[in-house]
Amino acid sequence: MARIAFILLCHKDPDAIIQQARRLTEAGDYVAIHFDARAKRSHFDKIIDGLGDNENVVMARRRIKCGWGAWSLVQATLYAVEAAEKAFPKATHFYMLSGDCMPIKSAAYTHAFLDGQDKDFIESFDFFESDWIKTGMKGDRLHYRHYFNERTQKRLFYGAFNLQKKLGLDRKVPADLQIMIGSQWWCLRRRTIEAVLKFTRDRRDVMRFFATTWIPDETFFQTLVRHLVPEAEIETRTLTFLMFSDYGMPLVFYNDHYDLLLSQDYLFARKISPEARELRRRLGALYTTDDAQFTISGEGPSLFKFLTGRGRIGRRFAQRFWETESSLGRERELMIITCKKWHVAKRLLDQARQATNVPGIEYLFNEEGTALPDLGGIQTTLEKRTRHRRALMRMLFDYYDTNRLMICLDPSNLDLMHDFYSDRSVTKLLEIKTDFSDDYLIGHAKRVGLAGERTPQETVDRLLPTIRYDVVFESDRIRDANFPHLYRIHESRTAEENTEALAEFLDVPPEKAHEIASTHYLFVD
Template identity: 35%
Template structure:
């Protein structure tokens, strides 16, 4: 007989019964300590359900095991002492909880420990080397006293700590003791555990650790250093913690992950994980690996999970995880393109763009009247409505929902000074955004109204102020989108080259020379229109220097050769 199990149980007693029975029927003795908080109405049936097993005994004294207090250590000491007395031929004692689950056949663990009879498996690290605490105490956990419960008497706990800090209280460590920290779940050799429990100075050590913060993470970890011949500073139990120091819970969909770890035991298992319990509570020799426990194999996945927990997934906004706006990955879920002024300069630009690029091309998603989804749809992916009032409740959220719900398909949208300008900062700071702007192109729409009046001049002045402020946002130092800006006069000097540059970046088919061009709007007389606005006292400078008699020639895709490198 080489290993016995000490189980600390406080909840999910039906699962603890299954695991204890599995270990006992595999030839390993089990001592169970049930938390004093477990009512007799639950404890007595639990105890009676294991009466048929001669190698399962219950701790004679039940202690109240409250997180962060001495009770957990006291219960462990009592159960371990009872184990050593009842089974003098044990080689190792394995500490587990009621939520632990064996991952490998018991005979495999027995053989593993038999090959290492004098080795103690306990995580034990000095506080100078590793910061285990998560927003808690480091040296102070040993220097101060913690007589009050952190959870039940938080007011007294906090104020007593602050009181000791003001007084400069500093407890003295027992002579020769170097504090160490580590996981509560260990597997100690009989020799080391017996030496700890029968140490002549144990009463002194117990008095000291009774007022230590979370003593179950330091009592055995520190005393093992005084008595062990060989310590492997690691646990044979797989236990993972999040950034707040709370243990991860394993569910049914973690089955393959747990198998990859090669650890002998895992905690903390969800009580309703039926698939895990049915899969692992077996001594089937066909699953024997004889591999060294290696929780590091899955550390990368847990690190990624912690990062996702802290930062969220790019572009995913939800009630349970609303990412901070200042983080780059908290903008959108994928690349998208914004075109400003193109639908004024070119006829049927949306249809042409969709045909050439293979992307989904929308109209003005932020127009005042309604959301102009592609193909005139009233409801889009994810249940997005074309209602402007619903969109304007959270304009940035509307865009991120649109991109999230169409992942894998690039979205293109039109934008301009007539639209709701609220999301401009969001788009400018989004690395996924590609924004192409032809300033002053909105004036073509005013020109087509054939109205030369005070109303047009005031509207032109209003739109120019909006666009000028918008361009300042796009040119700010914190803008991270891929941004191109031309004024109208600059763009029409080489429209094909400018279009080619944009489309090479977004086309699903890769860079290729344009063979089909959009139809340029008729700009005959547009220069005179701009001049008339100037004559009326309004200088439309955002359009650039557009001569009064200028009329651009139709586009010709063969006009200039285009080289793809």
């Protein structure tokens, strides 16, 4: 009978990980876990305490910091695969999962399905000939070396990329490989895993090549499996049910999707909402049921689109994403940096991004030209962003695959602050207090249209006290709002004095916060 070693990559929610691992091992299967080194040490220790006595669970031999689109995701997978291959000699299959995945079939059904299919299940389409990549970078993912993360180090990423193009430093794909692409959610037989691990030891040239490609989790295993396994033994599909919206975002399943999920020709589903507790409970109980019967219809994508298209608020399968009251998510943390001097907030955001690897976005509700990913049009204008602010933020959390996100807001956006604070997510606010010279305030008046190049000096002089009061008034309104988790740093204070507030806001050690607070050009106009 098939016995599965589940390869679980996760970075949050230790309680859910423990529950998931126990559920999977109760059916006689195995679990190998890589827990992101960026996550809190206390969360990792909680997983160890909760699963330490379970002989069917093993931890990856090393924890590394993972970043979307980076080689670290593949390396973390390999560490977990190596641990599982060594610890569980009876495992016949190795199945990639994330913390957002849950079974939509029973263990008995899953084992019988794999027993009847002597194949590897992995999406594996020709990288250059297929249309798997819809938008964005394609061949350049491979032909140039990518040392930086596009999401967290955008300037360095494109700076290094453009420099290589300018200098003609392109490279060729290893001659004996046909590069393939597909979803990272695969299920491979033991002999395939053994062949892949041997290949990684023997072909260091290929490992170096993939280590500097962009988004290698979509190409590494897909290419190696196709290279090592006869085509007749590969089923070019994933056994994990996942769909994407018209905006390119993964669809999230809720309590009323139980029947829909069970009827699909898949073994697991992704993503299950953390707030869909009843769905999680029912799917968890399903996996250990021996006599469950399944009628496979496989109409998931078309049925989902039909039902959500007909939905109204409160109705079965109603669309949730664009409701005004939609939540960012109870487990998420929105970190707002507000400062009248936008360049100061942007500098601090950039330093915080580098120090914490938390994605950060500049004044997206104030500047039309703020760099944003393509989210299907919702991001195109300030009016759309503001009107659908919660939907936009939720899409950005999903896009960056994170539970923590930083943004910059102008102090005048008090209504947005109130709205975000009223959400079920955790909202934190850092106000940067700066000094304002007369020259700066005059420049500000010209930028917002209160004055022009030909405005008489006496008019400007009369405006200055009003403008200065307006800046103070915005700060007072923020103070009077009594927001929880409100922190302040001041230009007039020393780095040591600003360190405590920064450490609490960013949830970083004091020495890291002090390093940010000591940025010598932070407050320079």
